[in-house]
Amino acid sequence: MNARTTRTLAAALSLTAALAISGCSSDSGTASGDAPKLTVSGGYMPEPVNDQMAGAFMVIKNDSKTADKLTGAASPLSDDLQVHETKDQKMQQVQSMDVPANGELKLARGGNHIMFMGLKNTPKVGDKVTVELRFEKSGPVKVELDVKERTYKAPTSTDGTAH
Numbered sequence: 160m161n162a163r164t165t166r167t168l169a170a171a172l173s174l175t176a177a178l179a180i181s182g183c184s185s186d187s188g189t190a191s192g193d194a195p196k197l198t199v200s201g202g203y204m205p206e207p208v209n210d211q212m213a214g215a216f217m218v219i220k221n222d223s224k225t226a227d228k229l230t231g232a233a234s235p236l237s238d239d240l241q242v243h244e245t246k247d248q249k250m251q252q253v254q255s256m257d258v259p260a261n262g263e264l265k266l267a268r269g270g271n272h273i274m275f276m277g278l279k280n281t282p283k284v285g286d287k288v289t290v291e292l293r294f295e296k297s298g299p300v301k302v303e304l305d306v307k308e309r310t311y312k313a314p315t316s317t318d319g320t321a322h
Contacts, residue, residue, distance in 0.1 A: 193225045194296065195260075196221065196222045196223040197219055197227065197258065198219075198222065199218070199292065199300055200217065200218050201217055201314075202303065202305070203215070203304050203306070203307045204275075204288050204304045204305070204306050205309045206282065206306055207282065209281065210277070210279075210281045212274060213236075213237075213274075213275040213282075214274055214275070215272060215274075215288075215304055216266045216268060216313065217266050217304070218263050218265050218266070219263060220262075221258045221262055221264075224260050225296065227257075227295055228255040228257055228258060228294060228296075229255060229258055229264060229292060230242070230293050231292075231293040232273050233290070234289060234290045235279070235289060236278055236289075237275040237279060238277070239275070239276040239277055240273055240276070242256055242273060243274045244256065244271045245269060245271065250274075267313065273290065283306060284306055287303045287304065287305060288304040289301065289302070289304075290303075
């Protein structure tokens with residue numbers, strides 16, 4: 160190989176490496192300005208009756224043009240957190256829930272929620288429970304849930320939906 164061929168080959172390899180590296184940092188085809196922007200409000204957990212299970216409720220708002228999905232949750236309170244939906248008055252575990260673009264996912268009593276199974280302890284009213292929500296596209300979001308009275312009902316808006 161002559162010097163010119165070596166320089167051309169080195170330039171081609173450098174270009175290939177640069178393209179490969181930039182490809183690794185892409186956001187699955189989503190421009191960074193279009194990534195989901197998620198915020199959580201109104202998070203709470205009614206005081207559990209025992210250490211068997213507890214529910215968590217909140218509103219996850221997406222202020223972007225890109226839809227996302229809630230795919231799971233983790234907490235020091237339990238090793239088994241499940242995403243549950245309620246249909247026809249029956250609760251069932253699901254793999255994910257949609258968080259629509261420019262919309263929100265409401266997790267509320269009698270509807271969709273996060274279920275804690277096998278609690279490591281039983282939190283009391285006034286305690287805070289940390290939860291990390293996991294999403295398909297967004298990074299994890301940490302939330303502190305207020306432990307409320309068992310009969311607590313979240314405030315509702317004028318259209319009757321929970322906050």
